[in-house]
Amino acid sequence: MIKPNPTTGMRHIALFVKNYEATEQFYVELLGMIVEWRPDDNAVYLTSGNDNLALHRVEHGFAGEQHLGHIGFFLNTPEDVDQWFEFLRGHDVKMKTEPRTHRDGARSFYCLDPDGNTVQMIFHPPMVVLAE
Numbered sequence: 001m002i003k004p005n006p007t008t009g010m011r012h013i014a015l016f017v018k019n020y021e022a023t024e025q026f027y028v029e030l031l032g033m034i035v036e037w038r039p040d041d042n043a044v045y046l047t048s049g050n051d052n053l054a055l056h057r058v059e060h061g062f063a064g065e066q067h068l069g070h071i072g073f074f075l076n077t078p079e080d081v082d083q084w085f086e087f088l089r090g091h092d093v094k095m096k097t098e099p100r101t102h103r104d105g106a107r108s109f110y111c112l113d114p115d116g117n118t119v120q121m122i123f124h125p126p127m128v129v130l131a132e
Contacts, residue, residue: 036126076123
């Protein structure tokens with residue numbers, strides 16, 4: 001099996017947060033990130049221009065003390081997402097989801113690393129434009 005095109009790096013992290021508004025304020029007002037997308041009242045996607053931080057509101061505690069939702073590796077094309085899915089599945093990597101296209105035009109899937117951490121492989125159009 002041929003390995004797909006390389007990723008463009010790990011530039012996406014998703015955090016589960018209880019102090020949603022204060023955490024958003026910290027990253028935006030103190031660290032200078034800007035709001036890229038707010039899909040609903042419980043999620044916001046922030047960027048510094050070459051990265052992406054997703055904050056997801058948690059109402060009733062965390063699963064254990066885990067705050068990390070997942071790590072994300074960016075890909076250059078939607079087709080790369082599908083190729084990575086087949087490649088990793090062919091190496092018996094446990095998949096959490098099938099590839100899908102999101103409302104914002106991104107395409108991704110989730111899998112688990114050997115230690116059970118969730119990894120997202122994602123084509124995210126705004127990040128591709130920034131990289132060009």
